[in-house]
Amino acid sequence: MDNIFTATFFVSIFASTIRLATPILLTALGEIYTQRSGILNLGLEGTMTMSAMAGFVCAYFSKNLFIGFLGGIIVGMICSAFMAFLSITVRANQVIAGTALTILGIGFSSFIYRIIFGIQKLPPQVESLTKFDIPLLSSIPYIGTIFFQHNLIVYLAYILAVFSWIVLEKTTFGLNVKAVGEHPRAADSKGINVSKVRYTAVIIGGAFAGLSGAFMSIAYMNSFSDTMIAGRGFIAVAVVVFARWNPLRAMVGSLLFGIASALQIRFQAIGVPIPNQFLLMLPYLVTIIALITVSKKAEFPSAYTKPYSRMER
């Protein structure tokens, strides 16, 4: 009991924290683009499940993981394009549209998977993405194991966090996204095509969620199940709010969720009598608290969940 908290224990906890945070981070990064443009995509859970299925099917039949990831990303973009159509063109309520998309995504992926593979005793599997030790860095004691012995998508997720921050803060495109999220009318009068920017932002979000879904089925695991996303799509939405729409803070938020589930898995495995449910609850509590402080400071995109029409005032 006393000697479980050794260096090896912490190293393995932190390493799995980073791995577990990856799918949440990827999806959250995409959702930041989406929400910054004023759209709340609550359908990410369904999008991720669809992409996990598509990624798995593509990788299974092509025997090529790259095709798998590509398939996941494309399906993610298609799902979110549908969300964009409902919320931007049809101007439907985004919460409802997102709920529909989640139900549809999970239903469709499970349906298609069953049609393709039928019922099998052993679930079909692929060779999942192997880890890539970064030369030199990975051999640093402790640090190397924690940070530099993961698969490529894990590294990519953290690189994309920095990249997304640059895009949103330092480029015209990022400025446009924020403009249509804050004040679509003003953006429109400046000649920004509001629905085009919003479509782009939502579809970028879908691409991220797609990569994340494929990560789950062909990099984190090596098979597909329709429950494998297990709320990660919704957690990503929480992380976005927690991070106050900042990609770098999203990294912190994802790691918080990551460490909670890493500790939970480990505690359960070794049977530590600490009620790990409170550990799992913590990130959600922190998100509510973050939301309270955020809402006071009015950092929410002003046009959040509001459809835009030139005809209305």
Place this chain on the structure above:
Amino acid sequence: MVSGALLTGAILIIISGNDPIAAYAALLEGAFSNSYRISETFVKAIPLMLMALGVSIAFKNQIWNIGAGGQFTIGTILSVIVCLYFKLPPIPTIILSFIFAFIGGALWGGLAGWLKARFNANEVITTLMLDYIATYLLAYLVYGPMMDPNGFGYPQSAVIEKVLRLPKLIVGGRLHTGIFVAIAILFLMLLFWRSTLGFKIELAGQGNDVSRYAGIDNKKIIVITMLLSGGLSGIAGWNEIHGIHFRLMTDLAGSYGSIAIVIALLGNLNPLGIAISAYFFSVLIVGGNTMQNLTGIPYSLVDIIQGLIVVFVITRTAFRTESIQTFFRKRRYQHNG
């Protein structure tokens, strides 16, 4: 909308190489072929209707309560606590359990309402977070302090005493007297929308200005709306404990929270409409399993139909608000120009 969704479902069945008529026939057979199955369609419809009625109160006020599942969970927890630990005579226990379940669900929903009124915290996020917190709270209780000492370590509480269970209505089925409570609440909801409070909630949903000019304290109404909305889901929890499960288990709420949203929408937020939609969905759920067993068509077809119904409902609503017409008019205008 329903027929549109069923038609799309039929097309999917054809694509998957099956016969849609046989599939839907199997679905109906699964729901109605014997008295057990017919009773099951009502058993499933009760909690779904109560939760959808709860959700509809919030939706009328344009508050997007997506955490009905969490409010339901708190209701089940409090019901079981009253039954196992209060040691009162049967009738007071059942009544107290009902009151506690209502209050528990109401507070869980009301908390999100208060956070919205006080801090302007987005209720979509808070109800979702509270949903997860309730799920983990339930898991903590059934793995920890409330675990059945004679339950061989299964994550479940002890069962409530037999006298506390709602009497069965038919032999060999699970249908119980809770259905009368559900019907009573349905009638109360019909009256509620004619009451002053119901009117205020509806008016508040028309926009801040409208209700403010009418002299309504919007913040107070937000909290009251969410209290009632959560309370009804809490009652659904009470109903499931006393009528069906008799004990706490992990993940009692399942996907009821999101199905309740679909039902509320399909029922047009109208109590009678909700009752009919709840029954319709219940038939889909009960029959869907038989369809899968008999024809090999995956149960997920039911999920797809549910999702499609929502898509059809929201697109139709949007058509009525002329936005799409505007969209096409603009297109034509651009082409001519």
